[in-house]
Amino acid sequence: QTVLVGGAGQHDQDAAPRETDSKAAAVTTGRGLTWYGSKFAQLALLTLTGSMIVRMFATGHPPFANHYEFAVSFAWGMILAQVYFEWRYRVRTLALVVLPVILGMLIYASTLSYEANPLMPALQNSPLLTVHVFTAALAYGAAVIAFGAAVMYLLAPRIKWPGWPKQDVLDELGYKAVIVTFPMLTIMIILGSIWANIAWGRYWSWDPKETAALVTWLIYGAYLHARVVRDWRGSKSAWLLVLGFAAIVFTYFGNLFFGGLHSYA
Incomplete structure (x- = not known):
């Protein structure tokens, strides 16, 4: 009888971590909140x-002519990133932070005029x-993925x-996301300067x-330098990613307040 009691106790002890593990698995593989979030993101990507x-x-040009189209395009990029990084790194819970940001962008886009406009001369390349x-x-x-991580x-x-x-998984995920963010920002700035020279006759205007x-x-360059050269990890690098995302938000919305050559975007 003593052996049976002891065996039952051991069984209960073994069952406890299994129960905890099953709960964790339900979050990432079962039909929990994040599962529905994942399917929502996939459906939204296809629909958008x-x-x-x-x-x-319908308009005869890519959908980049006004505030509404730019907002939708950036929301599309966020959804694409969420779907890809979730598939690649299996961190479904990232949707808890990322999807509200995407939803906020789509709600903002819904407040803008969606009337199709002809491309202004500066946008005709x-x-x-x-x-x-x-x-x-x-x-x-x-x-957004780096920010969420x-x-x-x-x-x-x-x-x-x-x-x-x-935390080590999230730290690595943030780094992997910046490996995409930084070169894309680099290409964006280079192409933007070439486009500016064609449209306005100068490569750089210190526009807001x-x-x-x-x-x-x-x-983001400082983040990569600190990570690769000085092996920055943990809270310091996480806060740098938060700062980087804040700068992106300011970059996108700042021209609405400060004007400049990009007032259409």
Whole structure:
């Protein structure tokens, strides 16, 4: 009888971690909140992609002519990044931070005029404009992933949810996202300067959006330098990613307040 009692106790002890593990698995593989978030992101990506293609054929140019189209394009980049990074690194809980940001961008886009406008003269170099905005959308999308990973990293010590990713996983995920963000920002700025020279006769004007984009590029460059050369990890690098995302938000919305050559975007 003693052996049976002892065996039952051991069975209960073994069952406890299995129960915890099953809860964690349900968060990442079962039909929990994050599962539905994942499916929502995939459906949104398909729907938004189809909508942008239809709009492009209807207007005769890529959907980059006004505030509404830029907002939708950047939301598309964020959704694409969420779907890709979730598939590649299996961190489904990232949607808890990233999807609200995407939803906020889509809500903002819904408040703008969606009337199709002809391209203004400065935007009529269509191939260059398309690649410029496409790289910006990819950069912004990956930056949202880095931001989400950083926020989750900083919250991790206070979160007791068994499905929350480990800090080293989040730290590495943020780094992988910046590996996409930084080169895309670099290409965006280079193509933007070429486009500016064609449209306005000068490569750089210290326009508010140009300046903010340069500051953003420097922040992510500093992050990569600190990570690779000085092996910065942990809270310091996470806060740098939060700062980088704040710079992206300012870059996108700042021209609405400060004007400049990019007032249409």
